[in-house]
Amino acid sequence: MAKRKGGDINVNFDNIEDMNKFINKVVNELLSNNSILDSEASNSAYGFSIKIEQNRPQVPQQRPPLAIQQPRAAEKNEPLIDIIDNKENVVMIMMMPGLKKELLNIFADNRTVLINSNAPGWVYSKHLTMPEGIDPKSYNAKIHNGVLEVTFAKSSRGSHNQVRLNIN
Numbered sequence: 001m002a003k004r005k006g007g008d009i010n011v012n013f014d015n016i017e018d019m020n021k022f023i024n025k026v027v028n029e030l031l032s033n034n035s036i037l038d039s040e041a042s043n044s045a046y047g048f049s050i051k052i053e054q055n056r057p058q059v060p061q062q063r064p065p066l067a068i069q070q071p072r073a074a075e076k077n078e079p080l081i082d083i084i085d086n087k088e089n090v091v092m093i094m095m096m097p098g099l100k101k102e103l104l105n106i107f108a109d110n111r112t113v114l115i116n117s118n119a120p121g122w123v124y125s126k127h128l129t130m131p132e133g134i135d136p137k138s139y140n141a142k143i144h145n146g147v148l149e150v151t152f153a154k155s156s157r158g159s160h161n162q163v164r165l166n167i168n
Helices: 016-033
Strands: 002-004 007-009 051-053 056-058 081-085 089-095 104-108 112-119 122-129 134-144 147-154 163-165
Touching: 081 122, 104 134, 104 147, 134 163
Parallel strands: none
Antiparallel strands: 002 007, 051 056, 081 089, 089 147, 104 112, 104 163, 112 122, 134 147
């Protein structure tokens, strides 16, 4: 016996047709209640079939995923970001593959860094708060192979004015 939300169910089947009817009934119930279409549902479903030939199950090769149409928010590129707080400085590292430095804008003040790009395929804007006070005028910014690295010296008296950073 198996437990189900509505109570116990008998999962012993006399033949394959009864099992198929039961599975179809359960799937239809789930779909009608939208219980499988919650926030944990994925954007694809994988299918398979089993044939019984000569009393042995035959499983054909797995089918490609089927797209499930779900409403989506506007897609936004979100690069990986790592902020490293060292004794003398704060280093910000971002993965931005394919983005040219000319299409990237970075501004900083003593506590925050603003990064944005309006490049085709890289519409992006992010406001980061640094773990320590930084001096935005003492920076080193470079991008190489899609990895942006910006190093700031720590300072408790950094500029409150926003400074635009140039990337090497």
